Amino acid sequence: MFDTVLVANRGEIAVRVLRTLRELGVRSAAVFTDADAEARHVREADTAVRVESYLSAAEQVRAAAAVGAQAVHPGYGFLAENAGFARACAEAGLVFIGPPADAIELMGDKIRAKETVRAAGVPVVPGSSGSGLSDAELAAAAREIGMPVLLKPSAGGGGKGMRLVRDEALLAEEIAAARREARGAFGDDTLLVERWIDRPRHIEIQVLADGHGHVVHLGERECSLQRRHQKVIEEAPSALLDAATRAAMGEAAVQAARACGYTGAGTVEFIVPGGDPGAYFFMEMNTRLQVEHPVTELVTGMDLVAWQLRVACGEALDFGQQDVTLTGHAVEARICAETARPGDGRLDFLPSAGTVLALREPTGPGVRVDSGLAQGTEVGTAYDPMLAKVIAYGPDRPTALRRLRAALGGTVVLGLDTNTGFLRRLLDHPAVASGDLDTGLIDRDGADLVAAGVPEEVYAAAALLRQRELTPEPDGSGWTDPFSVPTGWRLGGRPAWTVHHLRVPGHGPVQVRVADDQVRVGDGPAVTARLAVDGERVLLHREGTVTTFHHAGEWLGRDGDSWRVQTYDPVAAALRQAAAGAGAEALTAPMPGTVTVVKVAKGDEVVAGQSLLVVEAMKMEHVITAPHDGTVSEIDVTAGSTVAMDQVLAVVTPVDGDTADQGAVNQGAAGEAIAGAGTPAATTPGARTGEAS
Incomplete structure (x- = not known):
């Protein structure tokens, strides 16, 4: 061993x-950029080396030499599927803990990969053939295959650059967009086109060579629950496959691995028609190592990372296919820094950023x-939004699902938005419970899993917390001036209300009135309520019920959901609206990120739905569109500008000063619209493949 x-x-x-x-007794070395200097992986390694970029092969090789490492484990993403990095390690005398560079190169090219496995007898999805097709050739291939089709980058995965095209008239536009995103993500805009399979399931086979x-498979994982072609829930085994189909797909995966001279841990991904599991097709x-490898580890009892290391040391597998058994069931949920916002019949998942103020795993x-994660971790927008994975194991599928729902309910991450609550509700979906899945489920039903508004008890708890902050501390003698305590008491009359103006981003402002032990949220009735604070826990006693929240700064969390409840100034909002002009609408950043494209200038005439600019964060593009016909009266950013969430990007004044329809895009206050009418570049209804790590 190393x-x-x-x-x-x-x-x-x-x-x-x-x-x-640590378990193997091997000394570990981490790498970090300036943004990650205090990150958890740095603290837990035996030693760590600063690098300028995680993506720099030269920097990684330099770091390995600096700590005297004999081998490099690339994890997944970044350099894990970079043949050049594998070769650079070999040239530096380092063992790359992964497959040979030639296998990475072959399988990293989706076009060559399909041709190779087809020759080995593995069924593939019908699609274009040949590399380096022009836009016209791609369009011609798409027409020959027949709509709908899927455009895919040849050089990468993770759903980046993938486009589902149902309308032939949109082919040119979608090809251009797919090339742009593929070029940005992989430095290669080569595309292929494949037949779209409606209501498919994404099932992958873990192989080890x-x-x-010696090559074996370790059973399958079901990865059909996805958004933006990115997996969010994975499980092993699949509820779809019987023993015969599992064996056949496993053998096909083994043949695919043999065809490219594979060694180490890898995954062969298949698309499977839900109504005909026997008609499976190789995708890539x-x-x-895959993000979802823990579910395989739990049902097989194997440590895949340990086997990666042992294979890299030259050891042979000490078991055969007949020795692999799947026991019980495991389900994994990916916790990501993002917020889900429904709109225009779809569900957008927008990146989030912030400091982890409170953490309970x-x-x-x-x-x-x-x-x-660790408390105090700074989550930015430079890297992938995945923060953690919660995995549950049980003797059967219902037990594993039940344990995972409970675990997500007990997960607390305050300081930024996460998808934890959404995932918990997704696991309650009848189709998930029954195992009747397909890759379009979240696109179809996801909006129903997002709360339409903020629960009243959240505003009540936030207002009472602010009320406590108004109460002065006793002086040195222990005495508090009763006239300084905001109880609302007044001589000869009912208590006066203390008014709190609050707002949760993405929702309109709410007025909460507090007087003594009475709380009134918005236009609702006054109810009896009081608060008990126990460290980070807040107990709201309201009308005979007790609701427990976790609390940190402006944040409240419960059952996996969290809300940032901010103080709102209606006077300042009114002044901003007056300065913008009658009917004008300020378009704000829906997420922290970088402006990559600005398509208009001040004074330009625009029409409703026209693309104005593009904001990118965490490998996702979000198009900001005009909310109505009008004139761009302000444009406050340029390409390359870094923006914060809710920062004003542009102002569109409607034609003749008519008041804009606020229903679709104005989720803010006093005319401040949260821009979100555009569609994320990777968001397409009925997403087919997961292709995430």
């Missing part, structure tokens, strides 16, 4: 690999957490 291994990654996967290195000719091979029977 003496020292460099982990060339960050976040939860770096922490995960470090755990196995050594350098002595991910030549690395779940424990209990069958619960495992792989996490890169």
Whole structure:
């Protein structure tokens, strides 16, 4: 076994690999950028080296040399599927803990990969053939295949650059957009086109191969629950497959691995028609460890990272296919820094950022957490939004699902928005409970899993917390001036209301009145309410019920959901609206990020729905569109500008000063619209493949 291994990654996967290195007694080295200097993976490694960029092969090799490492584990993402990095490690005398560079290169090119496995007898999705097709050739291939089709970058995965095209008239526009995103993500805009399979399931097979000719599969994972072509829930085994289909798909995966000379841990991904599981098609091979590998570990009892290390050391597999058994069931949920906002019949998942003010990760029977989080962690928009994974194991599928729902309900991350509450509700969906899944489920039903508004008790608790802040501390003698306590008491009359103006981003302002033990939220009735604070826990006693929240700064959290409740100034909002002009609408950033494209200038005439600019964060583009016909009266950013959430980007004054229709886009206050009418570049209804790590 190696003496020292460099982990060339960050976040939860770096922490995960470090755990196995500790168990094996191997010295670990981490890398970090300035943004990650205090990150959890840095604290948990035996030593750490600063790099300018995680994506720099030269920097990673330099770091390995600096700590005397014999091997490099790339995790997933970043350099894990970079053949050039694998070769750079070999040239530097380092063992790359992964497959040979030639296998990475072959399977990293989706076009060559399909041709290779087809020759080995593995069924593939019908689609275009040949590399380097022009826009016209791609369009012609799409017409020949027949609509709908899926455009896919040849060089990458993770859903980036993938476009579902149902309308032939949109082919040129979608090809251009797919090329742009593929070029930005992978430095290669080569595309292919495939037949779209309606209501498919995404099932992948874990393979393990050594350098002595032994290849086995470790069963399948169901990865059909996705948004933006990115997996969010994975499980093993799949509720769809019977033993015969599992064996056939496993053998096909083994043949695909043999066809490219594979060694180490890898995943062969298939698209499967839900109504005909036997008609499976090869999509691609991910030549690395997968995000969802823990569910396979739990049902097989194997440590895949340990086997990666053992294979890289030259060991042979000490078991055969007949020795692999799947016991029980495991389900994984990916906790991401994002907020879900429904609109125009779809569900947008917008990146979030902030400082982790409070953190509680779940424990209990069958619960495992792989996490890169710690209290105080700064979550920015430079990297992938995944923060942690919560995994639950049980003797059967219902038990695993039940344990995972409970674990998500007990997960607390305050300081930024996460998708934890959404995932908990998703697990309650009847189709999830029954196992009747497909990759379009979230696109169809996801909006119903997002609360339409903020619960009244959240505003009540936030107002009472602010009321407590108004109460002065006793002086040195222990005496408090009764006239300084905001009880609302007044001589000879009913208590006066103290008014709190509050707002949760993405929702309109709410007025909450507090007087003594009475609270009135908006136009609702006054109810008896009081607050008890126990550290980070807040207990709201309201009308005979007790609701427990976790609290940190402006944040309140409960059952996996969290809300940032801010103080709102209606006077300042009115002044901003007056300065903008009658009917004018300020378009604000829906997420923190970088402006990549500005398509208009001050004074331009625009029409409703016209694209004005593009904001990018966490590998996702969001198009900001005109809310109505009018004139761009202000444009406050340029390409390359870094923007904060809710920062004003542009102002559109309607034609003739008519008041704009606020229903679709104005989620703010006093005319401040939260821009969101555009569609994220990777968001397409009925997403087919998961292709995430």
